Amino acid sequence: MKPKIYLSSPHMGGAELGYIYEAFNTNWVAPLGPNVDGFEKDIEAYTGAKHAAALSSGTAAIHLALILSQVGYGDEVICQSFTFSASANPIVYQGAMPVFIDSENETWNMSPEFLQEAIKDRLKRGKKPKAIIPVHLYGMPAKMNAILELADEYEIPVIEDAAEALGSCIGGKKCGTFGKCGILSFNGNKIITTSGGGALISDDEGLIAKARFLATQARDPAPHYQHSHIGYNYRMSNIVAGIGRGQMQVLGKRIEARRANFEKYKNYFEQINLRGYKVYLLPEPEGCYSNRWLTTIIIDPSENGGTTREDIRLALQKENIESRPLWKPMHLQPVFSGAPYYGSDVSERLFEQGLCLPSGSNLSDEEWERIFSALQFVFRS
Numbered sequence: 001m002k003p004k005i006y007l008s009s010p011h012m013g014g015a016e017l018g019y020i021y022e023a024f025n026t027n028w029v030a031p032l033g034p035n036v037d038g039f040e041k042d043i044e045a046y047t048g049a050k051h052a053a054a055l056s057s058g059t060a061a062i063h064l065a066l067i068l069s070q071v072g073y074g075d076e077v078i079c080q081s082f083t084f085s086a087s088a089n090p091i092v093y094q095g096a097m098p099v100f101i102d103s104e105n106e107t108w109n110m111s112p113e114f115l116q117e118a119i120k121d122r123l124k125r126g127k128k129p130k131a132i133i134p135v136h137l138y139g140m141p142a143k144m145n146a147i148l149e150l151a152d153e154y155e156i157p158v159i160e161d162a163a164e165a166l167g168s169c170i171g172g173k174k175c176g177t178f179g180k181c182g183i184l185s186f187n188g189n190k191i192i193t194t195s196g197g198g199a200l201i202s203d204d205e206g207l208i209a210k211a212r213f214l215a216t217q218a219r220d221p222a223p224h225y226q227h228s229h230i231g232y233n234y235r236m237s238n239i240v241a242g243i244g245r246g247q248m249q250v251l252g253k254r255i256e257a258r259r260a261n262f263e264k265y266k267n268y269f270e271q272i273n274l275r276g277y278k279v280y281l282l283p284e285p286e287g288c289y290s291n292r293w294l295t296t297i298i299i300d301p302s303e304n305g306g307t308t309r310e311d312i313r314l315a316l317q318k319e320n321i322e323s324r325p326l327w328k329p330m331h332l333q334p335v336f337s338g339a340p341y342y343g344s345d346v347s348e349r350l351f352e353q354g355l356c357l358p359s360g361s362n363l364s365d366e367e368w369e370r371i372f373s374a375l376q377f378v379f380r381s
């Protein structure tokens with residue numbers, strides 16, 4: 001069997017080990033230290049957010065953002081349905097209820113139309129949502145202007161899930177900096193990785209200070225251990241942050257490579273489509289810049305002689321090449337079956353017809369050949 005080609009594997013830049021050695025040499029293996037401070041500064045400089053807290057995961061960042069938005073037992077939080085479960089799970093950690101919103105077709109992210117419908121309906125039922133979580137899925141920026149307009153009108157804070165969109169922008173402004181706060185992820189498959197980690201970013205200094213406090217077990221200033229809040233162990237370690245500092249140096253290159261992947265697939269499918277197929281890739285709307293974390297395709301069997309996304313996935317799998325259906329919407333997940341949903345069938349259709357293709361920034365020429373020759377088995381005629 002040929003070696004596996006992954007959907008998105010870690011891609012080190014070279015400088016990471018230097019920062020880790022430095023941490024060892026100074027015995028700053030723990031706790032927080034210069035790498036954490038340096039990584040936070042790097043994130044601030046890159047995103048343009050005034051403040052950043054490096055955390056143990058993106059999920060932890062969402063959890064803290066909800067706590068700091070005073071989300072508690074019995075509350076409701078609006079969340080994009082078409083996303084990874086980590087966008088919604090922390091709502092339930094807080095004893096609150098997610099209210100799911102469908103996507104629109106232009107960016108595949110939260111539909112402002114259904115968002116408005118949901119806010120109005122929840123208000124009518126007597127409950128004002130405590131926060132809105134839009135997601136920039138696969139790196140494509142959500143319609144933040146329209147979402148923020150509604151959020152402002154109804155005075156509901158926005159927590160931007162930019163876990164997949166580090167480096168993506170709208171009108172030159174980085175995703176994650178539009179809402180009250182934004183969250184980033186450095187999980188193993190993201191555009192850069194610290195092996196595992198995340199960050200909360202915001203212009204609100206007080207908010208980030210509170211996040212740091214809660215993330216280090218909420219220790220009140222006192223010589224003994226004194227607590228007036230429930231705390232969490234959510235900080236990033238100084239070793240892990242060293243990987244992050246190295247990765248930040250190559251982030252620009254990683255985005256270029258991911259965007260080049262998209263172009264490669266686009267050119268390929270343009271050729272395929274000339275032969276009578278209709279494989280669709282999501283273009284960037286005017287003013288939007290996507291990091292193209294993963295290249296995704298939509299294939300409607302009724303327009304492609306019965307060819308399904310499963311046909312493609314299985315053909316790739318046979319060659320030991322990983323691909324994956326698009327996210328299964330949260331309103332279709334058994335664990336969230338009781339949650340309200342506002343929308344139609346947009347995200348459902350994306351799930352049924354969509355596939356994420358191998359999109360690592362480190363794919364070799366040989367691997368590309370294997371990918372395209374496996375695809376050739378599906379698009380034979």
Ligand SMILES: *Cc1c(COP(=O)(O)O)cnc(C)c1O
Nearest residue numbers: 057058059084086087163185187
């Ligand atoms: C990866 C991801 C997260 C969670 O990040 P972790 O660092 O893995 O906890 C949250 N939301 C989305 C959309 C993600 O893709």
